[in-house]
Amino acid sequence: MSENEVDLDFFRRNFQQYQQPQQQQQKHIESNTSNIIITLGVQNNSHHGDGNSNSSNEDDEIIYGISSCQAFKWNFIMEVIFWFVCIASLGSLLLLCKWINWLKLYLTCVKISTTFKQADFLLIESNCSIHGMDGSFGRYTVVPICRDLEREFNVKFIKFRTVSFVYCEERDGFIPCRFNIGNNFNQLHEKIDQFVENQNLSKFHKLLNQIFGKNIIETPVKPIFSLLVDEVFHPFYIFQIVSVVIWCMIDYWIYALAIAFISTLSCLINLHSTRQSMVKLREMTGNQVIQLNRVKLSQDQAISQPNSIHKYHIDKRERVSSSELIPGDFVEIENGMNVPCDMILMSGQVIVNESIMTGESTPVKKMHIPNKSNHFHQHGEISNIFEGHTLYAGTNVIMIKHQVIGMVINTGFQTMKGKLIIPIIYSKPSNFQLYRDSFKYMIIMFFFGCAGVAGTFINLYNIHVPIPRIFLECFVLMTIVIPPALPIAIATTLSFAIYRLRFWNIFCIAPQRISLSGIVKKLVFDKTNTLTCDHLELHHVIQSNHLDTNSGELLENPNSPVGDIMHWAMSTCHELTLLQNGQLVGDPLDIKIFEATPFKFIEDHPTSGHSQVQSENEETSFEILKIFPFKSSLQRMSVIVKHQSGKIFCFTKGSGEMIKQLCDNSQSVPFDFYQTLYSNSHKGYRVIGVAFRELFIDDLEMIQTIDRNQVECDLKFIGLICLENKLKKETPQVIKKLLKCNLDVVIASGDNPFTVTSVARQIGLMTSEKIYLGELDLSRTNENWMNSLVWRNVDSEKDIITTEQLIEESHLYANLVEFALTGPVFNYILQHASDCTISINNQLELSFIKFILMNCKIYSRFSPQDKMKLVEILQNDLKYSCLMCGDGQNDIKALKLAHVGVSLSSDQEASLAAPFTSLKPSIECVLSVLREGRCALWSSFQVFKYMSLYCLIQFYTVVILFQKNTKMSDFQYLFVDLFIALPTLLLMTRTKSTNQLKRKKPPTTLFSKQVLLSWFSQIFLSFLTILLVWIEIHSGKFNWITLLDHPSEDVTQNYLSYESTIMFFMSTLCTINCCISFSISKPYKKSLWSCNIMYICCLVAIYLYTCYVILIPAQVWKSIFLLVNMPMFYKIRILIYGMIHLIISYGIEYILVADSFLKILKKLNLVNILKVVKSFGLENNVTINGWIKYLNSREKPYRQYRKLFKRE
Incomplete structure (x- = not known):
């Protein structure tokens, strides 16, 4: 076999056997012999999800959510014809191809309907639309097919949204290219052996470099020129450019220049904002390129570490840039290193800070992978079994122990950090109602425009205006309906909101989520480190021989045998480590328990090489031989230790219920175990069960290969450790404010249900005295699911409701009780009761799970996956707008899935764990996010109403004036657009949110009754005012008015007229009045006087100047605005009309925000x-x-x- 064949075979075995989680089908792009349209979609087996929902694996949905794939081959003749047509059409075809990204492919390539083998391009259709920072948009993406540069391997591959897909000739499809590390440690060791043997395959390394690219996580930052081209050729700006050209053709030079100025300003502001966001995101998310040691290993001797299980040593070091790393490389880890990629630890021990990934600042210990194990893990557990041995890109190495070697497993965007960034780069278009409704409003305004254009066409035709001129004037009318400054206004609203959030030390990486926070109805809080303090206090310890007394202070009887075993367990069963400065780091719970013992921790004892704990009098010591780390899915951790006498013990601690299951059914478990567990949990303590067993192992090397299931069984119960996790002082006040604002608050925690219930009662969350906890009777799981599930009162063990009773009498329980769920019960209901329906009073039918969730505020023993499922059901099935708040440690998926995710971090930088990151670890930030969200949403409604109304007022004025073949002059347009509309729009959104969150919620849609009534009322009032004035000047009661009874065919000759002057004054006053009316701050923003003086000054200046132009304009202004002289009494009359309009307009808006009126409106x-x-x-x-x-x-x-x- 040639060297090339060896390289290619090795590549296929290790990179094309892509392992998928069990919950997903194999993802690949294959051809169908008839039409090549086959695809892969991310399949979700959840009972409450669908392909279009916001999946928990959002990056998988973005990359693998493909609905079709078509192959094309480039054709030279079609390419030549294409460019000829582009030149002949003056670039119009190119512009069309820019807007329709797949059009050029169809015009220059031939579609292949047999095989992918001869294709040059793929047209991939995704399940959902994407707006990519790299310029991609929509559902269709054109992907060129690449080949290895030297053509030695004949490997073809594509890069689709950061992932490489390699062509597989046998399947005639493209397979995702990932490093296959196997399903268990046996397979991982085999991969390591293979890569050590094949380190010298240089051509293979070149191939991998081509396929995977550089190990760099960089969000795209487009050049300024490219961004400018994108902005200029946006349909909105093309429309504006065409409008300006037509205005110039009919001699509207000044107005055309003004609109060109506004559009250019809007374009530049958008360009600057987009560029700044791209640069800031790259600075925040990019991985730092560093120099490190890439090593080559030999299998001659062990790495210089005691008890090493990997028989390799470093043969050669090579100083390279981290950007050159590829999967399969071996790297030497150094102190203080910023980890450049995902790596599996082959040797040594590392303390890392993962705050950039999780928002959690507690250092985490990572151990080298254990020796080979026969235990096989299912696909769904892959990430979990390797998690404690994996360094993730973007994390910071605080300290290393021994010589640390890592093997690169993921680079670039395939790392865990890269996956968090992919949804940011390829974001889905916002489904927020405001953006969808804005287009509907544009359609309504378009019909207004069509009606006006039809009337204008008839009027101008009747007075014999030339047809070409009529068409031009009608087009001008349509351009007036489109607000030119709308993009500036929307962008400014969000910019001010982001700025104000930063004032509260809240960072936002997804600006569109700000408006979503304004409609939040359901809030889901984690408990530990979120509602409660991040530190624990050990309250008391209850040993097994003291359970009947329900007391027993720690160290009360330190010389008793049982007391000794409890001390041993507390001092050894942990994952602590020492930093070089002597600081003990690890889980705060472990630290508190250890500090309460008379033992000291010795890292890497010079004699044994293992970590040791030693009593202060040095009479007792233990070597920690092996640690089975804590897993939330298992609810426990264990250690294997060696006593100084030579005896070997396994100590296990975890949730009380889990420890009870692992203990034998002998006398070691006291008869009042559950009573004691219940009473302490009910007091709000975090209760940890402790157990042990003696192991009889002669060969210590066997310990490294032993599986935790072999030792975590037949345990003997020691006792319970009760820790107090006090509430943060601000928690009760914040929850009280949220409940007062009629928001639904729930707790989702991994803690004991009684502990969570106690916390819920302390913060005033529970409205019902009776709380029923769902319990499973595992002995009856083979029967009807209803028989296996009962509901027990947490305060009365004998008060039980059967599920059958609950279903039959749901109308009684729904209004009287609350429910509490545990993770196992939650999943059991999803699995067995998904089709069960409850009928309430014959008026409402709900699924059983919906009924329970609507009456449940306590979710305990919830794993990160359970929290994610909960948020998904609340959003997709119950249609809640959800906010998830947590510390980012165990709830990243839920934080990213929620409409609004808020991560609490004590670090001084934002994390990627959630759209919002609070640098103050307090739930007070939730109030700020909600207040700013409501303020931004209300401002958006005000801005949109004002922009649309100002355009319609101007449009209506021009339509009326066209009856006499006249209209507003250029400077009149300029004055309204540039000196009234633009500054007021920019300053209107500066008003700050209120200091207190209000009970009243803003409308969620532009088509709400409140918004529609406001919009149509103001349109009717303004149109009526202008119409009445128009009728008045034509009534004949003012002899001094000379009307345009015989207007000129040239509209410019009719500018200087009473009609145009009076209509200009009236429409300008109506526009200013609407701006004032839409500036009512109540109830989501502060008063203008308190925080937006600049806006008030602007309004006053505009109004005074308008009065000056109406009453006593200088001759120069008369000439510029083309105004005719009128008697003073009529000028005052116009101002009186304006004041009347202002009073009625302001009164309408004031009534519409009044509580009493909204109650009536709600019933209507x-x-x-x-x-x-x-x-x-x-x-x-x-x-x-x-x-x-x-x-x-x-x-x-x-x-x-x-x-x-x-x-x-």
Whole structure:
């Protein structure tokens, strides 16, 4: 076999056998012999998810969520024809290809319908639209097929959204290229052996470099020129450019230049904002390129570390840039290193800071991989079994122990850090209602425009204006309807919100989530380090022979045998380590328990090489031989230690329930175990169970290969450790404020259900005195699922509700009790009761899980995966807008999945764990996020209403004036657009949010009754005012007015007229009045006087100057604005009309935000109207009843439920 064949075979064995989690199907792109349209989609087996939902694996959905793939081959003749047509069309075809990214592919390539083998390009269609920072957009992506540069291997591959797919000729498809490290430690060791043997395959390394690229995580930062081209050729700006050209053609030079100035300003602001965001994101997310030692290993002798299990030593060191690393390389880890990629530790021990990944600042200890094990792990556990041995890119090495060698397993965007960044680079278009509704509003305004254009066309035609001129004027009318400064206004609103959040030490990496925080209804809080303090206090220890007394202070009887064993367990069962300065680091729980013992910790004892614990009097010592780290899914950790006498013990600690399961059923477990566990948990203590067993192992080397399931069984119970995790002082006040604002608050924690219940009661979360905890009877799981699930009162062991009772009498329990769920019960219901439906009072049908979740505020023993599922169901099934708040340690998936994720961090930088990061680890930040979200949302509504109304007022004015073939002059347009609309728009959004969160919530859509009523009322009022003034000047009661009874065909000759002057004054006053009316701050923003004086000064200056132009303009302004002279009494009359309009306009807006009016408006809906109609003798009308039922079914489930029980 040739060297090339050896390299290629090795590549296929290790990089094309891509392992997938069990919950997903194998992902690949294959051809279908008939049409090549086959695909892979991310499959989710969750009972409550679908392909289009916001998946927990968002990066997988972005990359692998493919609905079709088509192959194309480049054609030279078609390419030549394409460029000829581009030149002939003056670039119009190129512009079209820029807007439709797949069009050029169809025009220059031939579609292949047989095989991928001859293809040059792929057209990949995704399940969802993407807006990529690299310029990609929409659902379709054109991907060129690459080949190895030297053509030695004949390997073809593509790069699709950071992932390499390699062509597999046997399957005629592209397979994701990842480093296959296996499913268990046996397979991992085999991979290590293979890579050590094949370190010298130089051509193979070149191939990997081509496929994987450089080990760099860099978010794209487009050149300024490229960004400028993207902005200029956006359809909005193309429309503006065409408009300016047409305005110039009909001699509107000044107005055209003004609009060109506004559009250019908008373009430059967007360009600067986009560029700054890209640069800032790259600075925050990029991995630092460093110099490090890439090593070559030999299998002659062991690495210089006691008890090493890997028989390699460093044969050669090579100083290289971290950007050159590829999967399979071996790297020497150094102190203080910023880890450049994901690596598996082959030897040594490392203390790392993972705050950039999780937001959690507690240092984490990483151990080298254990020796070969026969235990096989299922696919779903892959990430978990290697997690404690993996260094992740972006983390910082605090300290190393011994010589540390790591093997590179992921580089670039395939690292854990890279996966967190992929959804940022390839973001899905916001589904926020405001953005969808804005387009609907544009359609409404378009119809306004069409109606005006039709009327104008008829009027101008009747007065014999040339047809070409009529078409030009009609086009100008349509351009007035499109607000030119709208992009500036929306961008400014979010920019001010981000700035204000930074004032509160809250960083935001997803600006669109700010507006989403304004409509949050459900808040999910983690408990530990979120609601409670990050430090624990050991309160007391209960030993097994003291359980009946329910007391026993720590060290009260230190000489008793049982006391000794408890001390041994507390001093050895942990994952602590010492820094070089002597500081003990690790889990705060472990530290508190260890510090309460009369033992000291010795790292790497000079004699044994193992960590040791030694009593202060040096009479007792233990060597820690092996650690089985804590796993949330197992709810426990264990250590194997060697006593100075030579005896070997296994000590295990974890949740009380889990320790009970692992103990034998002998006398070691006291009869009152559950009673004691319950009573202490009910007091709010965090209760940890402790157990042990003696191991009879002669060969200590066997310990390195032993599996935890072999030792974590038949344990003997020692006792319970009760720790107090006090509430943060601000927690009760914050929760009280949230509940007062009618927000739903729940707790999702990994802690004991009674402990979580106690915390919930302390913070005033529970509204019902009766709380029923779901319990599983495992002995009856083979029966009907309802028989296996019961609900027990947490305060009364004998008070039990069966699931059958709950279903049959749901209307009784729904309004009287609260439920509490544990992770196992939650998953059991999802698995067995997904089809169960409850009918409440024959008015509302809900699934069983929905019914429980609507009445549940306590979620205990919830793993990170359970939290993610919970958020997904709340959002997708119950239609809640959710906020998730946690410390980022165990809830990253839930934080990223939630509509609004807030991570609490004590570091001085933002993390990638969530869209929002608070540098102050307090849930007070949630109030700030909600306040700013509501403020930004309300400001967006105000801005949009004002922008659309100002355009419509101007449009209506011009339509009326066109009856006399006249309109506003260039400087009149300029004055309104540049000196009134633009500055007020920019300053309107500067108003700060209120200091207190209000109970009243802002509308969630532009089509809410409140917004629609405001918008149409202001349109009607403004149009009516302008129309009445127009009718008045044509009534003939003012003899001094000379009307345009015979207007000139040239519109410019008609500018200087009473009609245009009076309409200009009136429309300008209406525009300013609407701006003032839409500036009402109540109830989500502070008053203008307290925080936006600049805006008030701007309004005053504009109003005074407008009055000056109306009343006593200088001759120069008359000439510029083309104004005619009018009697003073009529000028005052116009101002009076303006004041009347202002009073009515402001009154309308003031009434619309009044609580009493909103209550009436809330009841004014189609369902209630139909009910009133029914009362007139139509109770049995099938049509009306059908409509009522249909409209009720369209409402969100949680709102239907609340209405039924009058909880809102």
